[in-house]
Amino acid sequence: MGRRRTWGWGLGIATVTAVTAFGVASWHANAAPSPSPAPGAAGEQPRVSNPDPGPEPAAGVGRDALTSGEVDRARELAVTPELAAGAEDVTGAKGPEYLSADVLADGGGRRAELYYYDYRTDKLVKQVVDLKAGKLAGSYSAAGMQRPASEREVATALDMLLADPLVSELKDAYQKATGKQFAGKDGLTVKAHVYKARPADTSAAQCGKHRCLQLVVETGDGLFIDVNDIIIDLSGRTVARLK
Numbered sequence: 001m002g003r004r005r006t007w008g009w010g011l012g013i014a015t016v017t018a019v020t021a022f023g024v025a026s027w028h029a030n031a032a033p034s035p036s037p038a039p040g041a042a043g044e045q046p047r048v049s050n051p052d053p054g055p056e057p058a059a060g061v062g063r064d065a066l067t068s069g070e071v072d073r074a075r076e077l078a079v080t081p082e083l084a085a086g087a088e089d090v091t092g093a094k095g096p097e098y099l100s101a102d103v104l105a106d107g108g109g110r111r112a113e114l115y116y117y118d119y120r121t122d123k124l125v126k127q128v129v130d131l132k133a134g135k136l137a138g139s140y141s142a143a144g145m146q147r148p149a150s151e152r153e154v155a156t157a158l159d160m161l162l163a164d165p166l167v168s169e170l171k172d173a174y175q176k177a178t179g180k181q182f183a184g185k186d187g188l189t190v191k192a193h194v195y196k197a198r199p200a201d202t203s204a205a206q207c208g209k210h211r212c213l214q215l216v217v218e219t220g221d222g223l224f225i226d227v228n229d230i231i232i233d234l235s236g237r238t239v240a241r242l243k
Helices: 002-031 068-078 081-086 151-162 167-178
Strands: 097-103 111-118 123-130 135-143 189-194 212-218 230-233 238-241
Touching: 068 097, 068 111, 068 123, 068 135, 151 167, 151 189, 151 212, 151 230
Parallel strands: none
Antiparallel strands: 097 111, 111 123, 123 135, 189 212, 212 230, 230 238
């Protein structure tokens, strides 16, 4: 009888120990951090956005930027027969030089303001167009006012410099920056600042009344060519060095 009780108690201890050990092992297993899902697992599928914005709308709404179609239509309405016949562009041809177009944020329908430069009178021209009504709503011009240069103005200014004796300064600056001989405008990125004369600018005194540009020339390797002292007077068709 005593043996049976001893054996039963020992079996009980062994059973309790085994259960306890199982419980501790189970706690450790549950407490351990779960492994991260492998890349591309079902729970974290990569998402790729569609880079195609879709077709451009024919017209914007409210203060939305002008669509290309609206700009084309606005330019047709802005250049009246009188403006086309009386103004001159940067090449000397009839018609004003187109500069830029913006939506007119006045809360009154869909209107645009277009800027031109008239090289015949040296005036900035602003034409306000009502796109919804399809008509010119206002016309303004002023001397001594300047807007950023158009791409054609920049190209014309560069060609004027290349045809002028002062191109030697561009060539010298190019060789100094790159270590190579200047081989022409191919491969150059050219932008420009509109230049207004300062009191001491005797060689460019008309700039501000005239349309003048100061070129920013960059090579394909990202090197800038210093031609800051050269001013191209598009109105007077002259190239000068600041003194």
